[in-house]
Amino acid sequence: MVHISVITTATSTAVSIAVSLASALTLVSAHPNIHLASSSSSGHGPHALEKRAPAAGPSCSTTYTPVAAGQYPAIDCVPFIQDPQVQTWLKLVDFSKTPVFPPSQKGVCPTDKTTIPQDQCWWTCQKCDAPDDITSCPATGTWGLTFDDGPSPDSPRLYDNLLQHNQKATLFIVGSRAISFPATLKRAYNEGHQIAIHTWSHPSMTSLTNEQIVAELKWTEKAIFDTIGVTPIYWRPPFGDVDARVRNIATQLGLKTSIWTQDFDTNDWNIPAGVATPQSVVDTFKGWLTKIPSMPHGFIVLEHDLFPEEVNVSINGVLPVAYATKGLLMQPIAQCLNDGKPYREGAGTFKLLPGGGGSGLNGTSTDNKNSATGLGGVLAGQAVLVASALTCLVSFAM
Numbered sequence: 001m002v003h004i005s006v007i008t009t010a011t012s013t014a015v016s017i018a019v020s021l022a023s024a025l026t027l028v029s030a031h032p033n034i035h036l037a038s039s040s041s042s043g044h045g046p047h048a049l050e051k052r053a054p055a056a057g058p059s060c061s062t063t064y065t066p067v068a069a070g071q072y073p074a075i076d077c078v079p080f081i082q083d084p085q086v087q088t089w090l091k092l093v094d095f096s097k098t099p100v101f102p103p104s105q106k107g108v109c110p111t112d113k114t115t116i117p118q119d120q121c122w123w124t125c126q127k128c129d130a131p132d133d134i135t136s137c138p139a140t141g142t143w144g145l146t147f148d149d150g151p152s153p154d155s156p157r158l159y160d161n162l163l164q165h166n167q168k169a170t171l172f173i174v175g176s177r178a179i180s181f182p183a184t185l186k187r188a189y190n191e192g193h194q195i196a197i198h199t200w201s202h203p204s205m206t207s208l209t210n211e212q213i214v215a216e217l218k219w220t221e222k223a224i225f226d227t228i229g230v231t232p233i234y235w236r237p238p239f240g241d242v243d244a245r246v247r248n249i250a251t252q253l254g255l256k257t258s259i260w261t262q263d264f265d266t267n268d269w270n271i272p273a274g275v276a277t278p279q280s281v282v283d284t285f286k287g288w289l290t291k292i293p294s295m296p297h298g299f300i301v302l303e304h305d306l307f308p309e310e311v312n313v314s315i316n317g318v319l320p321v322a323y324a325t326k327g328l329l330m331q332p333i334a335q336c337l338n339d340g341k342p343y344r345e346g347a348g349t350f351k352l353l354p355g356g357g358g359s360g361l362n363g364t365s366t367d368n369k370n371s372a373t374g375l376g377g378v379l380a381g382q383a384v385l386v387a388s389a390l391t392c393l394v395s396f397a398m
């Protein structure tokens, strides 16, 4: 569920309503003059959280009913833990090894963050990375290209663009979207993108019980496996909302926690929310181009393909400039980490290209998607050119 405010440009009247994420998609597509504003948009402070409103809104039933054979839980609702399937999955986790921290209130940080125990390592509230968190690509100038929240009716436009440029990405899939658009997920997999897990109903994971965390991850894993026949090893917590308790459960389930590099949030999710603009998103991107060459490592960027505005700003604004920037290496996360087996079953359709994680600033170029030569000088020199080119690009309708 997503709780949104609908503001019509004609009347400037704001009406708060709650609709399912799927309904929101239909609403936006059918009513381009309607702006959607997330009611939770101020809940996490200024730092780079990908925001969708929490799951389990008013229309999610609170009365348990078993999931019928071959079926899935209600979309966009936290699955019931009483379900026999979930009970089986719970046996995969030894909760006596799971750190004990109280569930958060919808992932919102306490006013006084010093009250959070240091060893909770809550990424969103303490800016704490655990040793195993994936938050960047190793090689300077390497961009871990990721898109969250799909598949959606707009995802094929993104896939078309990526295909035209022989560009692969990591796609963090919401289980509720996977069963809604299975053909789109199959296409993404068949075209060699890295498919990864982004939970069933997109909740703040720290707000859930241990058992609900298992249900969110495993139902998504099952929905993806049932659709494409492989089990992703990488997952991303919605909003980046993860702490030591959530990490421990994900790790016990064999999942690698993948977030994004602090401050490398395009804010594209805030365009449909009415807070960001295509221009501001591209301006954010411009800022990165100037600092990337001096970073000691690469970076992972937060982008989305749920709403049309998000896909538009990627294919009309950010990606064309990125493609034209020599030496900037965009790769799926598994590629930049030199991991040829992003699924429990192995490689699947994912092809680890020669050069592994790319050789960044000082590498030798054999394939401009894999490695680069002299990125620092090229990037620095191109920053000015890119900046002026962007001004033209963002004048297109997004």
Ligand SMILES: [Zn+2]
Pocket (backbone or CB within 6 Å): 050, 052, 148, 149, 198, 202, 238, 239
């Ligand atoms: Zn998300």
